[in-house]
Amino acid sequence: MAQDRSLEVRAVAAVFFALATVATILRCYVRLVLVKAFGWDDTIMVLALGFFAMFSGCMIGGSIYGTGKHLTQLTDHQRTTAMEYWFLCDVGYCISSILCKISVGIFLLRVTVHPVHRIAIYVVTALAVIFGLMFWILLLAQCTPVSYFWMRLSTTHPVSGSCINMTVVIAALYIFSAMSAIFDLTVGILPIFLVRNLQMRRDVKAAVASLLGMACIASVAVLVRMAYVETLRNPDFLYATVDIAVWSNIETGLGIIAGSMATLRPLLRMIHPGTSRPSYNNNPSNPRTRTWPNSHTQRKDILPLSSMTHQDRHQTTPGTIHSGSATEVGPGLTASSVGTDDDLSDNELIFQKGSDPYQNHISVRRDFRVTSSEFPV
Structure with missing residues (x-):
């Protein structure tokens, strides 16, 4: 087994942040230049990218100081600094994930007409946001004082404090993950019903449904991460929880990428005009x-x-x-x-x-x- 996974942490954070940034820039170009209809969903997605930048930056910073390494390999300063970066990663992850879901929900509401579909979007978005905020508050309040979360690993500067039972945090993460998976699956499947009765060619219809339903792929990362939730109990915290950090970053990155890609159809029509209306061949x-x-x-x-x-x-x-x-x-x-x-x-x-x-x-x-x-x- 590898003794140092810090490079893996840095690579995942850098790659998915770069991809999410490119997708969001293209989204802004389409909405500001091509469509000229920059809306609330676009603004919220930009904010989600900002907190995702915080998440990814803290992952990279934490990997420099010790995330992905065994505690026995680290100095006292490296331990506490890496744990502080981990705490900030939690904050950035929760907020960016919540904002991404709100943006996708607003976008789908703009293109959805059927009352049942709209109710489904409202329900899954509200559940994901409510449980996400509850999990975020729990993370902030899990230790008293807050600094005890990272200073508890210090051997030279012991700090008095307490943290809630880790079982509570694990249960909350399971619930939030389940709500996130339900949201992603719902917004991934719903576009099939949205375009089913539209008057367009079958290939164009499939392309539109695929673009709108790309958020479904984020649910894969959520389900994979759930297999590693129990590693939060491991005393060798910075090394054992690498998989949670990596798959959380992949989940959020895929959500932002998919949510932005769903708005790029006008750009595809500009690049390939044939996708917007049929072309004809006359037979002489x-x-x-x-x-x-x-x-x-x-x-x-x-x-x-x-x-x-x-x-x-x-x-x-x-x-x-x-x-x-x-x-x-x-x-x-x-x-x-x-x-x-x-x-x-x-x-x-x-x-x-x-x-x-x-x-x-x-x-x-x-x-x-x-x-x-x-x-x-």
Whole structure:
């Protein structure tokens, strides 16, 4: 068994803080520049990143002084300093975890309409926040005075004080971990129901559900960490509890990364425009056909508005819009002039020559707008 795990502690803290920082910066770019709708969920996520920075920084500082090493390898000063960093890690972990869950909850509430779904989000978020705050208060009050938490390992400067039974702390951590796992699983599964009935291609629907549901992966770290909770009883505290520190950092980092990635769809649309609306392929050999992307099927019997006679203009045909019909553009809607009710442009409505009813062409003035609603996520 390794005698020094301090490098492992530093590496995990540095890597996940760097990834969380990049994800949060991209989120801020999308919300401030692309969408121009920086909201409370974004502000709270930035605060969560700030406390995660405190958590990760204290992990790195603690590893320099002794976290990941056996107490017998450390001086008195190293022991107490590493334990003080551990205490600050607890504070940073709790606050960043709570803020991350609040941010994800607010974000999902912005894109959720169904009352049952909204109630589920309110309930799991409230439970996670309440139990998180209770655990945080318990950590602050577990020792009297607070400094006794780290000074109790000192052999040269003994300090009088007391701490509550470790069983209470362990039980509280189990409960908080369970609430965190329930929250992560709920917000990870719920997006499947959110996008199930949306009118979009199946591949885009799967991508959106995946982005929204990425918070589910944080629950894996929570469940793994629960296997190491009992190590809090070990007298060789700084070495035995490395796994708790590492998986707590992974849990919070994944939560921030997933919560930020869920907002990046506008950035993906900018990089790959095909993800926002379908592109079309016209077949020169058969101008009456159109191929949908990612599909081997073709749309047929598409008629141009300009090729319809006065009598035919009043008939409903697939892929056409009645002349003179208007569509309303409301808040949050984007409009584009297209030629059909299924997002066809005028240039894509190809008339097949030789069709009897449409030999006599007349010009029809077409003033219409087709709107599509795309709320930013």
